[in-house]
Amino acid sequence: MNRDRTGRSGTGAVARERIRAGAAEPTSGLAPGLVQANLIAVPADWAFDMLLFAQRNPKPCPIVDVLEPGQVESILAPGSDLRTDIPGYRVWNNGVLQEEITDATEVWRTHPDLVSFLIGCSFTFESGLVEAGIPIRHQEAGRNVPMYRTSTACRPAGRISGDLVVSMRPIPAHQVAEAVRITDRFPAVHGAPVHIGEPAQIGIDDLDSPDFGDAPVIADGDIPVFWACGVTPQAAVQASAPPFAITHSPGKMFITDEPEDTFRQ
Amino acid sequence: MNRDRTGRSGTGAVARERIRAGAAEPTSGLAPGLVQANLIAVPADWAFDMLLFAQRNPKPCPIVDVLEPGQVESILAPGSDLRTDIPGYRVWNNGVLQEEITDATEVWRTHPDLVSFLIGCSFTFESGLVEAGIPIRHQEAGRNVPMYRTSTACRPAGRISGDLVVSMRPIPAHQVAEAVRITDRFPAVHGAPVHIGEPAQIGIDDLDSPDFGDAPVIADGDIPVFWACGVTPQAAVQASAPPFAITHSPGKMFITDEPEDTFRQ
CATH class of the missing domain: 3.40.1640.10 (PSTPO5379-like)
Structure with missing residues (x-):
């Protein structure tokens, strides 16, 4: 190539x-x-x-x-x-x-x-995760990534405000640290996760009902890992x-x- | 403290x-x-x-x-x-x-x-240079840092365009690499140098006549090291x-x- x-x-x-x-x-x-x-x-x-x-x-x-x-x-x-x-x-x-x-x-x-x-x-860093042997569940299932509104407010600017939206990838527990390490290198595509585990802490009540995208596929031993998401401006448009x-x-x-x-x- | x-x-x-x-x-x-x-x-x-x-x-x-x-x-x-x-x-x-x-x-x-x-x-990273034993000539001499217009065009945006302005610090040759290493950690305050040595290559004809600030103090064995400078918007205002x-x-x-x-x- x-x-x-x-x-x-x-x-x-x-x-x-x-x-x-x-x-x-x-x-x-x-x-x-x-x-x-x-x-x-x-x-x-x-x-x-x-x-x-x-x-x-x-x-x-x-x-x-x-x-x-x-x-x-x-x-x-x-x-x-x-x-x-x-x-x-x-x-x-x-x-x-x-x-x-x-x-x-x-x-x-x-x-x-x-x-x-x-x-x-x-999506940009998913190939890096795959290369490291980390499964991307939504890709494997042929689904869209699940995305959720959170209860975390963004910093407003002029007339624009809104809450943070995140994407979620279930990652096998033993690979979570590696997923953080890999994605941290890409600040221009959201970088390291904003939250790991405990969806309720960021205002997500039901992982099976994302606000955007498809329901997740979560395997035994997976931890839900949340990255800041570029759908956030759409939540800001609504707000x-x-x-x-x-x-x-x-x-x-x-x-x-x-x-x-x-x-x- | x-x-x-x-x-x-x-x-x-x-x-x-x-x-x-x-x-x-x-x-x-x-x-x-x-x-x-x-x-x-x-x-x-x-x-x-x-x-x-x-x-x-x-x-x-x-x-x-x-x-x-x-x-x-x-x-x-x-x-x-x-x-x-x-x-x-x-x-x-x-x-x-x-x-x-x-x-x-x-x-x-x-x-x-x-x-x-x-x-x-x-100026933000100068304390880090001092802590590493790198002399800041203009501070030692009680002068303002020398700054120069370059021949390097910035990327325009709408009605605004202009050339890059740089600040210059003469650094002892054996400490230039260390100065790069230290300042590279601070991208929010201009980060690593944009040019090292050879002022003419970026359109600076006479180091002794800066466009802003005071004339430099350069010791034997010093290399002129150039950092991008926040006076650049003033050159853009003029242009x-x-x-x-x-x-x-x-x-x-x-x-x-x-x-x-x-x-x-």
């Missing part, structure tokens, strides 16, 4: 091409080794508040790219188009989810000043009600050409 | 008090172990561009705090007042330096929507000409209560 700064044999571009042509499944496990990103786009008038919210909450909102108003091609993925290269989008009016779509071209036409934020996604926003659908990410190593410490 | 999260025996508050009462010298060497910060404040209409410029240029512009429009008390220094607690300010109109002042209360009165950015300063801006005067920083360890990796 020829590996260079534009990704492993162009697997990023290939994956985006498939998605642009209509593939709509979650992206966990796709294009391993390349950075995947969450999308939140808001009108220019709300862009400072959103950028400040991300800057003040770097664990759930590690910014990997911010596009100028109206732009749709990320420098992390030359030739990409944010309007078509994500498997699913959520459209929000005044903080209320209005619809889920798979092509956002029309959205950008009616909202030409949207400022797009790409936020690192923990803060900007007049308009468009996001990715949870689990359906933007795949860049950027090798994860770029963001490894 | 009693050390807690609010600083060593309140040395931050004591230093700010002295400055508020009129002390106007450069802050290198003051309140060792506490984070010092550069100031750039712009009208709310320019705040997104400035925040994005900082986010895209984290080496010269590592953000340690952003204040809401009109706010003047940083969470990094409870009880502080940005209008009075910096030894010197520069006032900019349309990118042109208009005046240097020591009290900015009137500025905030006439520009009530200013958004203030505090950007990490390399980009926002209608108004206020900054600190180079070398005269805002002293926080935050121990440098908070930002050590």
Whole structure:
């Protein structure tokens, strides 16, 4: 395999091409080794508040790219188009989810000043976990990762506030420390876990009923491990009600050409 | 010495008090172990561009705090007042330096929507260099650190662009590697050097004529070592000409209560 700064044999571009042509499944496990990103786009008038919210909450909102108003091609993925290269989008009016779509071209036409934020996604480090022999239960089961709202408030910024959202991976107890060690090296894609075990302590009452994604598969001896999640801005949109926003659908990410190593410490 | 999260025996508050009462010298060497910060404040209409410029240029512009429009008390220094607690300010109109002042209360009165950015300063890690036995020539000579414009362009953001500014410390050749190692641990205050030796390669023709601060003291066997500098936004203000801006005067920083360890990796 020829590996260079534009990704492993162009697997990023290939994956985006498939998605642009209509593939709509979650992206966990796709294009391993390349950075995947969450999308939140808001009108220019709300862009400072959103950028400040991300800057003040770097664990759930590690910014990997911010596009100028109206732009749709990320420098992390030359030739990409944010309007078509994500498997699913959520459209929000005044903080209320209005619809889920798979092509956002029309959205950008009616909202030409949207400022797009790409936020690192923990799918990025899953390949590192797999390489270390740590099972990714949701991948093995062909499911989306389970995600939960917590009772932990993010630090507000201007008009934007909201609670932390986390993703959960059940990890065999003897491998939890190794999972922490591996993911700590990737602060730009959420880094080390924010919580290990004891879901109730962060306001999660029922692991089997995630707020986003699919129910988890938990094996005997697994410990639930929680990472800060890039769906957090969607909870903030619900809590803060900007007049308009468009996001990715949870689990359906933007795949860049950027090798994860770029963001490894 | 009693050390807690609010600083060593309140040395931050004591230093700010002295400055508020009129002390106007450069802050290198003051309140060792506490984070010092550069100031750039712009009208709310320019705040997104400035925040994005900082986010895209984290080496010269590592953000340690952003204040809401009109706010003047940083969470990094409870009880502080940005209008009075910096030894010197520069006032900019349309990118042109208009005046240097020591009290900015009137500025905030006439520009009530200013958004203030505090950007990490390399003075923060000087105490770590001293502890390692590395001489800080400008401190020893009682001078301000020399700073230079370079020919390296920053990544633009919206209406803001400009060239990188660096600070320079002459380091004995056998200690250069150690200086890199120590400062690399502090990415929030510019981190490792951006250039070592060969000033001409980054567009610096004459080390004895810095663009900001005082002429350097260079001993035999010293190598010039360059760190990204928080004066970079001032060069961007000159190049980009926002209608108004206020900054600190180079070398005269805002002293926080935050121990440098908070930002050590």
